[in-house]
Amino acid sequence: MICHIDPDNGLPIYEQIIRHVKFAVANGSLIIGEHVPSVRELAVQTAVNVNTVARAYRELQQQGVLNSIRGTGLAVAPAAAEICQQDRLTMIRQRLRSVLKEAVQHQISADEIRKLVDDEWHQLSQKDTTD
Amino acid sequence: MICHIDPDNGLPIYEQIIRHVKFAVANGSLIIGEHVPSVRELAVQTAVNVNTVARAYRELQQQGVLNSIRGTGLAVAPAAAEICQQDRLTMIRQRLRSVLKEAVQHQISADEIRKLVDDEWHQLSQKDTTD
């Protein structure tokens, strides 16, 4: 599992890890029963502290996405796929709503928003394929 | 000037105030030379600490949006309109980009995003008119 952390996207690091795992499960990069990277491994990989990864994993357990097998690691829970697929668009939707709320409040027009979205989307998806 | 603060939109309060003022100048709610609410007044109005408002106003001065007339208050600077109109879409664009970046990274399709945007925009603009 490859996990990019973006320090200035507004979300705390542990929250980004949670979302990464959920998205990975949702799109099949992580299969039920599969082990996620160990806290120490992911901590090194993302240049983040062990506790931060542990916190993310702890919350993922509480949400039923991961199962802990002490001494062995953490595996994707049976119910994870359903949970994560349901969350997939909701996670994006919530952040999107917050941005659009600001736009509406300040009389940005629907046309301007659509233009911004298309514009940014285009740039990002190009950048993504060239990475 | 009416200023809504949303504690859970990810942006710090002082940043939200800065943006509010800029948007207000950009769309003509605040005219050049006009006084913004005093730090104490806005602090009470938004249920926020005086220091937080002061910090926002300080940054707005540094950016050339406000002029301080000590003992009298803070007025919208002559250059403000131009600055704020240029910033108007950029402020939205930056937040939008961060959300879309996450979406692209996790294989959300362009169609899904457009649907989300239209959907959320529709709901928000309805809510906005009924407020």
Next chain:
DNA sequence: GCTACTGTAATAGTCAGATATTACAGCGAC
């Protein structure tokens, strides 16, 4: 049983954002 790996937890420290409180200097009106 030893080693090496797991997760988990406690502790202490740093940093940014925000609060509460107090104080001070400048302007304007009376």
Next chain:
DNA sequence: GTCGCTGTAATATCTGACTATTACAGTAGC
């Protein structure tokens, strides 16, 4: 000059996010 407003600044305190470090218990492989 005094009163009431303005911005500005310093202080202490709180919280959440994050880091660094250490420690401990469980599992697997040898």
